[in-house]
Amino acid sequence: MKEELLTVLTVREAREQLAANLPAELRRSERKPLLQCLGRRLAEPVTARENVPGFARSTVDGYAVRAQDTFGASEGLPAFFTITGEILVGVVPEREIAPGEAMQIATGAMLPPGADAAVMVEYTEEAGSGCIEVLSPVGPGENILREDEDIRAGEEVFPVNHLLRSQDIGYLSALGEMELAVFVPVSVGIVSTGDELVDPTSKPRPGQVRDINSYALFAKTLELGGKPNIYGVVQDDPQLLREKLQEAYAENDLVVVSGGSSVGTRDHTAEIIASLGQPGVVFHGMAVRPGKPTLGGVVEKKPVFGLPGHPAAALVTFDLLASPLLRFGNFTELPEGTPPISAVISRSIGSVPGREEYIYVKLQRKEGKLLAEPILGKSGLLTPLVEADGLVKIPLESEGTAAGSDVDVYLFGSDYVL
Amino acid sequence: MKEELLTVLTVREAREQLAANLPAELRRSERKPLLQCLGRRLAEPVTARENVPGFARSTVDGYAVRAQDTFGASEGLPAFFTITGEILVGVVPEREIAPGEAMQIATGAMLPPGADAAVMVEYTEEAGSGCIEVLSPVGPGENILREDEDIRAGEEVFPVNHLLRSQDIGYLSALGEMELAVFVPVSVGIVSTGDELVDPTSKPRPGQVRDINSYALFAKTLELGGKPNIYGVVQDDPQLLREKLQEAYAENDLVVVSGGSSVGTRDHTAEIIASLGQPGVVFHGMAVRPGKPTLGGVVEKKPVFGLPGHPAAALVTFDLLASPLLRFGNFTELPEGTPPISAVISRSIGSVPGREEYIYVKLQRKEGKLLAEPILGKSGLLTPLVEADGLVKIPLESEGTAAGSDVDVYLFGSDYVL
Numbered sequence: 001m002k003e004e005l006l007t008v009l010t011v012r013e014a015r016e017q018l019a020a021n022l023p024a025e026l027r028r029s030e031r032k033p034l035l036q037c038l039g040r041r042l043a044e045p046v047t048a049r050e051n052v053p054g055f056a057r058s059t060v061d062g063y064a065v066r067a068q069d070t071f072g073a074s075e076g077l078p079a080f081f082t083i084t085g086e087i088l089v090g091v092v093p094e095r096e097i098a099p100g101e102a103m104q105i106a107t108g109a110m111l112p113p114g115a116d117a118a119v120m121v122e123y124t125e126e127a128g129s130g131c132i133e134v135l136s137p138v139g140p141g142e143n144i145l146r147e148d149e150d151i152r153a154g155e156e157v158f159p160v161n162h163l164l165r166s167q168d169i170g171y172l173s174a175l176g177e178m179e180l181a182v183f184v185p186v187s188v189g190i191v192s193t194g195d196e197l198v199d200p201t202s203k204p205r206p207g208q209v210r211d212i213n214s215y216a217l218f219a220k221t222l223e224l225g226g227k228p229n230i231y232g233v234v235q236d237d238p239q240l241l242r243e244k245l246q247e248a249y250a251e252n253d254l255v256v257v258s259g260g261s262s263v264g265t266r267d268h269t270a271e272i273i274a275s276l277g278q279p280g281v282v283f284h285g286m287a288v289r290p291g292k293p294t295l296g297g298v299v300e301k302k303p304v305f306g307l308p309g310h311p312a313a314a315l316v317t318f319d320l321l322a323s324p325l326l327r328f329g330n331f332t333e334l335p336e337g338t339p340p341i342s343a344v345i346s347r348s349i350g351s352v353p354g355r356e357e358y359i360y361v362k363l364q365r366k367e368g369k370l371l372a373e374p375i376l377g378k379s380g381l382l383t384p385l386v387e388a389d390g391l392v393k394i395p396l397e398s399e400g401t402a403a404g405s406d407v408d409v410y411l412f413g414s415d416y417v418l
Numbered sequence: 419m420k421e422e423l424l425t426v427l428t429v430r431e432a433r434e435q436l437a438a439n440l441p442a443e444l445r446r447s448e449r450k451p452l453l454q455c456l457g458r459r460l461a462e463p464v465t466a467r468e469n470v471p472g473f474a475r476s477t478v479d480g481y482a483v484r485a486q487d488t489f490g491a492s493e494g495l496p497a498f499f500t501i502t503g504e505i506l507v508g509v510v511p512e513r514e515i516a517p518g519e520a521m522q523i524a525t526g527a528m529l530p531p532g533a534d535a536a537v538m539v540e541y542t543e544e545a546g547s548g549c550i551e552v553l554s555p556v557g558p559g560e561n562i563l564r565e566d567e568d569i570r571a572g573e574e575v576f577p578v579n580h581l582l583r584s585q586d587i588g589y590l591s592a593l594g595e596m597e598l599a600v601f602v603p604v605s606v607g608i609v610s611t612g613d614e615l616v617d618p619t620s621k622p623r624p625g626q627v628r629d630i631n632s633y634a635l636f637a638k639t640l641e642l643g644g645k646p647n648i649y650g651v652v653q654d655d656p657q658l659l660r661e662k663l664q665e666a667y668a669e670n671d672l673v674v675v676s677g678g679s680s681v682g683t684r685d686h687t688a689e690i691i692a693s694l695g696q697p698g699v700v701f702h703g704m705a706v707r708p709g710k711p712t713l714g715g716v717v718e719k720k721p722v723f724g725l726p727g728h729p730a731a732a733l734v735t736f737d738l739l740a741s742p743l744l745r746f747g748n749f750t751e752l753p754e755g756t757p758p759i760s761a762v763i764s765r766s767i768g769s770v771p772g773r774e775e776y777i778y779v780k781l782q783r784k785e786g787k788l789l790a791e792p793i794l795g796k797s798g799l800l801t802p803l804v805e806a807d808g809l810v811k812i813p814l815e816s817e818g819t820a821a822g823s824d825v826d827v828y829l830f831g832s833d834y835v836l
Contacts, residue, residue, distance in 0.1 A: 017560050034618075034633065035633065035637075037805060038637045038640050038641065045614075052627075052800065053627050053629065053798075054622060054624075055625060057627075057798075059610060059796055059797045059798050068442065071760070074540065088613065089612065089613045089614035089625070090612075090613035090614035090615075090625050090626055091613075091625050092623075092624050092625045108612070108614050108727070109625070110624065110625040110626075111612070145796060145798060145799070148803055149796070149799070150798075150799050150800050151800070151801065157804075158804075163728070165637070165641070165830055166634055166635075166637035166638035166640070166641050166733075166832060167634055167637075167638075167729070167733060167803045167804055168637075168804055169633050169634060169636070169637035170630045170631065170633050170634025170635075170637070170729055170733075170800075170802045170803070171630070171800050171801075171803060172632075172633075173618035173628060173629070173630055173632075173633035174627070174628050174630045174800055175628075176618060178618065180617055181761055194507065194526070195506065195507045195508035195509075195510075196507035196508035196526050196527070199510075200452075200591035200592070200594060200596065201594075201596055201643050201696060203594070204472060205510075206472075206473055206510050206528065207470050207473060207507070207508050207510050207527070207528040208508055208511050209470075209472065209475075209526075209592070210592050210593075210594060211591070212589070212591055212592045213588065213590045214480075214591075215452065215587050215590075215591035216584055216585055216588025216589075217584075217588075217593070218453060218587070219453075219456045219583070219584035219585075219586075219587035220585075222584070223456065223583070223584050254564065281745060292447075309526070311585070311588055315584075315588075318661075336783070337830075338829060338831070339759060339781060339783065339788055341757060341759050342759070342760050342788075343521070343758070356615070363757060364810050365754070365757065370757055370760075378477055378567070379477045379478075379562060380471075380475075380525075380526070380563060380568075381563065381567070381568050382470065382479050382569070382589050382592055383569065383589075384567055385585045385588070385589060386575075386576075386585055386586055386589045388585075391452060396462035407453070411756060411832065412583055412585070413583060413756070413832065413833065414829065414832055415831065
């Protein structure tokens, strides 16, 4: 096969063609205890079953009153109230508030029936014999939370796919949602190919190098909430590769095979994918740099990606193809994700219209400005990968970006969507 | 104790006074297999023990040559080479390159002795009888990686405290670093107090609410790489609180007790902390909003924090006090962390000079601009917490910020340092 004859798609086309062959949702769901749900995504929306706080409560230390009894009160002409009791937090008030009455109330304590506001203790003065003066009026609802003011029973509080952060876990505990329907981590079978590769635990002989992609993609899968499984290094042998791919395929939701960027190996990989089932290979290349020699396929509703051997390219193409599936189950209607950081690019970057480019950049603060320094270097170097803080995207039709321009930097570790 | 008489410190002072009473490093270290180190921080710098790639290799498909033999080559006047063999990836070349000789070489294959460059196949033409023409010159080192060009043995590749990301795990696998010295997650004992609080698994009776902070701080501790332990809700009873704090103290590296924001409870908490050991309470309040009623203490080299009961305040003060300890072991020389995102604030925020303020904001993209919308609301509401994407800081001496100004947004989930 000559490269020119192979199907090279833009990233958008590649995703569309994959989506057309994938189920609408790649992930299964399960129910998990709330405390195990940090970093998971919701498989069902959460609808509040209760009001929060659940009862009207004071937000200040002071006095529960009928707001209308304070109208017109001032330091010169205070309103007088008879104190009829004290309400501590956690207990039910023993009596109602009648006109002209007030009850002492603590922050968080339950408002007594009849009261519709609280006066802060700072705006009152003791007036002797169980009375107080209120020096400033309050409106109805002031200094209190109504029964359903925070969350109303029946309200949807989080949609499907919401990524559960620490504050969300706290919020859901307030609602008594002790178990959630969340998506099961997508399992990713990771295969590396290449005659020069050895397992990282081995000492390479002259001419050999350690396999990097298995470990990098293992960790990347974990970062994205997936469940990685390493299948190790396969030499460039079609039969061995076929067996390994079948094994990974049977045991995972998604398979990535990296390396083998030579045309011969790509042909092997493509033929093996084609032989595993329908529709097989969907595209033979992507209009993206780095990452052109990327294969995309679907076999019986499961995706398989042939990623380039260079780690910088393997990680970018994993971000473009596997990452949306791990987080959102398909490519249709990808959310915005964490917004990129704005920075000034320190040098001009040329680009060829007709392909997307992703530039590894390092951020530096100089004179109060955030500078994005492109990390350029020879193909195959690893050091740029670890020096970088994120990626800058040069869109499909752009001819590049000039030094000094503002660029968007997708920060590694953030929940960005490319 | 009257509030005015208590020690209220700025955030910087609070950290300095805590640091003066804490060990230089709160964390212990351990050795872990590389694949278990994602999200951990290095306890020792990593120094490369090997060169990477370890041998000179080609970065292109083409021919290994002596660069000087190509000097002056052009399409009109090509340089002629005799092909003396082919080098596949993963094998040691069988012979040297002598002047005028070339060997066919694959991307990633080992350069033969004598060669110092590679010519891309695109710049060659077959010339029959085992010869090629080179149409364009290459310089020494061109299209190859030298033995130590990526990583040099003896070079420090990561400093202490480096947070290990997916690309770092791949990088370290290239170096054969299969086990790393990393910090052990700091264990955090989490106690909640308040007569109105019930465990989230219980159904609150009228006047009661579920404890939120235990679950939120559990998840927050996990997010920051710590190891949370929940001790549950203690009623406002000094004896019970003392027993629970002692238990949490004995079993953890750090203790947080939240709630009990009333002056009475704060007194209890302060007295109990003082009674646990030296120096006891270091400060009784912080010049920060939200979060003024925050206690800071150290007992026998272990920190203890009394956080406000309101979750918004508890999470901000946890970020200011516990988060640096979880991630960096002390407050001295905190690194910059992930840079904040720049956004335009949608409304003016007033502030009182002499205290730091943290505003929960929601980000929205409007007409290409990123807008930070302050989420204001009554004290004690939970909903603003989950609507927010991050925090805006109003510095100590600022009087606030005007609508339309640029502000820095510290994004939740990123590795920011406040």
